[in-house]
Amino acid sequence: xxxxxxxxxxxxxxxxxxxxxxxxxxxxxxxxxxxxxxxxxxxxxxxxxxxxxxxxxxxxxxxxxxxxxxxxxxxxxxxxxxxxxxxxxxxxxxxxxxxxxxxxxxxxxxxxxxxxxxxxxxxxxxxxxxxxxxxxxxxxxxxxxxxxxxxxxxxxxxxxxxxxxxxxxxxxxxxxxxxxxxxxxxxxxxxxxxxxxxxxxxxxxxxxxxxxxxxxxxxxxxxxxxxxxxxxxxxxxxxxxxxxxxxxxxxxxxxxxxxxxxxxxxxxxxxxxxxxxxxxxxxxxxxxxxxxxxxxxxxxxxxxxxxxxxxxxxxxxxxxxxxxxxxxxxxxxxxxxxxxxxxxxxxxxx
Amino acid sequence: xxxxxxxxxxxxxxxxxxxxxxxxxxxxxxxxxxxxxxxxxxxxxxxxxxxxxxxxxxxxxxxxxxxxxxxxxxxxxxxxxxxxxxxxxxxxxxxxxxxxxxxxxxxxxxxxxxxxxxxxxxxxxxxxxxxxxxxxxxxxxxxxxxxxxxxxxxxxxxxxxxxxxxxxxxxxxxxxxxxxxxxxxxxxxxxxxxxxxxxxxxxxxxxxxxxxxxxx
Numbered sequence: 001x002x003x004x005x006x007x008x009x010x011x012x013x014x015x016x017x018x019x020x021x022x023x024x025x026x027x028x029x030x031x032x033x034x035x036x037x038x039x040x041x042x043x044x045x046x047x048x049x050x051x052x053x054x055x056x057x058x059x060x061x062x063x064x065x066x067x068x069x070x071x072x073x074x075x076x077x078x079x080x081x082x083x084x085x086x087x088x089x090x091x092x093x094x095x096x097x098x099x100x101x102x103x104x105x106x107x108x109x110x111x112x113x114x115x116x117x118x119x120x121x122x123x124x125x126x127x128x129x130x131x132x133x134x135x136x137x138x139x140x141x142x143x144x145x146x147x148x149x150x151x152x153x154x155x156x157x158x159x160x161x162x163x164x165x166x167x168x169x170x171x172x173x174x175x176x177x178x179x180x181x182x183x184x185x186x187x188x189x190x191x192x193x194x195x196x197x198x199x200x201x202x203x204x205x206x207x208x209x210x211x212x213x214x215x216x217x218x219x220x221x222x223x224x225x226x227x228x229x230x231x232x233x234x235x236x237x238x239x240x241x242x243x244x245x246x247x248x249x250x251x252x253x254x255x256x257x258x259x260x261x262x263x264x265x266x267x268x269x270x271x272x273x274x275x276x277x278x279x280x281x282x283x284x285x286x287x288x289x290x291x292x293x294x295x296x297x298x299x300x301x302x303x304x305x306x307x308x309x310x311x312x313x314x315x316x317x318x319x320x321x322x323x324x325x326x327x328x329x330x331x332x333x334x335x336x337x338x339x340x341x342x343x344x345x346x347x348x349x350x
Numbered sequence: 351x352x353x354x355x356x357x358x359x360x361x362x363x364x365x366x367x368x369x370x371x372x373x374x375x376x377x378x379x380x381x382x383x384x385x386x387x388x389x390x391x392x393x394x395x396x397x398x399x400x401x402x403x404x405x406x407x408x409x410x411x412x413x414x415x416x417x418x419x420x421x422x423x424x425x426x427x428x429x430x431x432x433x434x435x436x437x438x439x440x441x442x443x444x445x446x447x448x449x450x451x452x453x454x455x456x457x458x459x460x461x462x463x464x465x466x467x468x469x470x471x472x473x474x475x476x477x478x479x480x481x482x483x484x485x486x487x488x489x490x491x492x493x494x495x496x497x498x499x500x501x502x503x504x505x506x507x508x509x510x511x512x513x514x515x516x517x518x519x520x521x522x523x524x525x526x527x528x529x530x531x532x533x534x535x536x537x538x539x540x541x542x543x544x545x546x547x548x549x550x551x552x553x554x555x556x557x558x559x560x561x562x563x564x565x566x
Contacts, residue, residue, distance in 0.1 A: 003351060075377075078377070078378075120400050120401070120479055121403075121479060124401070124405070127404075128391075128407035128408045128411070128412060130412075131411070131412025132388075132411060135381075135416070135419070139419075141423075142377065142419075150423065153423065154423060157416060158420075161416060161417075161420075180479075
């Protein structure tokens with residue numbers, strides 16, 4: 001009986017978390033269009049609802065109602081499977097992140113953790129699921145039976161394989177300092193010094209490498225070669241229309257959200273809001289609520305950086321991309337591991 | 351509950367395993383193999399070995415199979431034709447070998463039934479990252495390091511094979527995704543079907559990159 005209640009509770013938690021995240025993602029799209037407008041000296045969408053606040057729903061309606069065209073010579077099954085893999089993989093990483101500390105529900109004596117699932121290998125789980133996400137893009141490129149799609153898919157997989165290495169290596173410094181792969185524990189470790197013991201203070205190089213590699217992993221500007229519109233029409237999703245295109249679109253934005261979440265969790269203290277424990281007692285409802293809001297705020301800052309970069313930077317050339325990933329980022333990440341190991345050896349109490 | 355999940359993932363693993371062999375299209379086989387790896391990872395999680403499960407997904411499903419799919423896509427491997435079976439002796443060999451395998455499994459099943467060990471109620475931490483790391487860097491340090499050297503040798507070997515001396519001039523660069531020109535287009539003395547990847551937009555540029563002076 002207890003397992004049944006447990007499963008129901010988990011399902012509720014998953015539904016709530018996914019709804020919140022998808023809402024934030026929907027509004028990221030709107031924010032991107034408005035901020036890009038601001039950067040480029042125009043207005044952006046501001047007609048649907050007050051200041052364009054209902055634009056995401058109008059977009060969704062449009063995507064659902066549009067005609068869904070399947071290319072004649074495509075490999076049907078894989079063509080349908082690819083967007084599903086991309087979105088599923090993007091959503092699945094969501095469950096391990098600690099959205100906030102344990103909170104006590106008011107007027108009861110129940111405390112619930114603001115994490116859907118907490119396990120020993122949280123970080124490895126994230127990396128594993130992220131690496132599954134590559135298939136969505138690769139298979140989409142292959143199954144469309146279109147040379148632009150295929151080129152986009154190949155480029156994307158080459159890029160993601162290369163930058164996954166640098167990404168994984170840049171995280172090892174944090175793992176060594178935290179001594180665990182459990183994301184909840186990593187955040188707990190950062191709550192010292194009244195919630196300002198963030199790993200960014202000790203791992204600035206690791207963070208920079210992570211940020212760059214994460215942008216490349218999500219195929220965003222300046223690393224958006226898989227869908228370079230001047231060369232490849234639209235890259236791997238050239239042949240996708242209506243809701244299937246929307247799924248790829250969604251996957252890209254969810255991925256942006258999750259890499260921002262990982263950056264916040266590992267480098268910026270997760271839900272730790274500086275000096276909050278001086279104002280509220282730990283474990284109370286209000287403490288948990290403010291912490292969770294702080295977590296979301298930090299993620300939004302990262303999302304803004306993404307949009308900002310898109311509005312300001314030109315695109316890499318493919319050989320520059322490969323040289324940068326293999327010859328600069330990867331050695332730097334290894335150097336970071338070496339420095340961190342040396343520092344930990346001499347100052348174990350840092 | 352656990353039994354249900356076990357049946358689900360074991361069934362998935364077996365189904366995907368059959369599909370790997372049965373599919374005619376190599377890409378379908380590759381995707382089925384990914385399915386096998388992921389189902390196995392789920393089974394590892396149920397066996398309280400989360401680290402192995404994560405490594406299984408990252409290394410096999412996430413890295414090796416990506417390369418396999420990549421190569422299939424690059425070479426554009428066609429659907430396998432059902433041709434005349436040439437190696438006919440393989441069929442009885444396969445039957446015999448699978449009979450041996452089934453016998454082994456049956457033997458293990460029977461033995462396990464006979465020597466039933468009561469599972470300890472204490473949660474085991476053998477499969478956790480911490481204990482695996484501690485064991486790898488103390489008790490099994492030598493095998494661990496030897497394995498890394500083996501991998502290093504493989505990498506160096508691949509590098510030497512890829513850039514064997516004299517094939518490319520030192521200033522030649524291979525760029526993934528760049529066009530492949532038949533060497534005969536830039537070098538009149540070359541074999542007609544000599545394909546060599548060169549980072550160039552024109553044949554003149556390719557000739558310059560390869561250090562070939564065009565003779566008239």
